[in-house]
Amino acid sequence: MPRQPRLELPGVPQHVTQRGVNRCAIFLDDEDRHHYRRVLREACRRHGVCVHAFVLMDNHVHLLLSAVQRGVISQALRRAGQAYVQAFNLRHGRCGTLWQGRFKSSLVDSDAYALRVIRYIELNPVRAAMVERPDHYRWSSVHTHLGTAQDPLLTPHPVYLALAADRAGCAAAWHRWLNAPLDPEEVARIRAYMAQERALGEPRFQAMVEKALGQPASLRPRGRPPLRRPNGSAAGS
Template sequence: MARKPRIDVAGIPQHVIQRGVNRSFCFVDDHDCNYYLYSLHKAAEQHDCRIHAYVLMSNHVHLLVTGHSLGSVSAMMQSLGRRYVRKFNKRHDRTGTLWEGRFKSCLVDSERYVLICYRYIELNPVRAGIVENPGEYPWSSVHANAFGKVDRLVDPHPVFQMLGAEKTSRMASYRNLLARVLDQDEITSIRAHVNQGKVLGSREFQLNVESLTGLSATLVQMGRPRKS
């Protein structure tokens, strides 16, 4: 069976999820996490992608990324996946695949949903019960976005930049946003759109994407979306 075409428009951010096969660990120790981020930085540079937010969980990864040419996010993920799996398998004396098939992704309406996706991604360890505050989790872009730590991987999205005229005011505004609990409907919607590969945005935005791609951008009603 042919693969479903991925909805992709250059210059529009995407929320990406990549999961370990059978929910197995993708990261065993700090070395793995550091090497993944190093490899992500290299792949993003090579394929003209900008990483706005990320979190590395034990068995999956979330990214908010903008590719500046058609297919660049897919090319980045393929390059990253190959490089990381070779290293991971060698270090941990294993063979075979590490990832659960194709990565999941959805286009994100910048004006309305980019900051919601920032929060969804960086609050993931809190929702998982690993930490009480996002700043306690080491493998997340929250340290750059909310607290000013230098992270060469993170490139703030223009909507994030609009939170304040200066870096300190932007971070303060973003910390205030992080302190607010995401609405359950927002969480459910994000999960459904990523899992189905649809477009997270207003109906007008979805129609614009449909006209550009010829692909359906709206959700197909089905059961409860997978948690991640």
């Protein structure tokens, strides 16, 4: 069965994740991480893609991206991914694929969910028990959002900039937001929408996506649909 086209809309952020094949490491040291950031920044600049949040884990990456044209996010990530794999294989004396198929992506409702996804991304190292606090992890956008760095890879999303009147206020608000209790259902919801590559947001947002793209945007129910009898009733009901 052919794959459905990605859900992409101009200006609407996409939560993207890409993993190493068989969950293998895609970064062996800091030089690898530096190089990935360089090729990602170059590719995103070339294709007009903004990076709003990121985290580089050992065997996968999470990104929040947006663009004003459909299709350019895929082009940018393809360019960055190919350049990175070539350099990684040459440096580490290996050959073959590094990525586990194509990246996964989920559209994100900017108004209600973008901040939640950014927090989800930056808390990844904490959930993985790699660090106690997100700012203890070097390879993420958290330091720019907390005002302790200014990463040239990053373009803060408008919803982050709307947290306060100036960047210092945004940083303080973000510090409070990161330290607020995280609802496990929120984490599960973000993961579910990524797994099915649907549109994370309110029903009104999902309806807009479905109307614009002619594709389903909400989660599919788990399991197979019930068999129907000729009279229309469900078998076993």
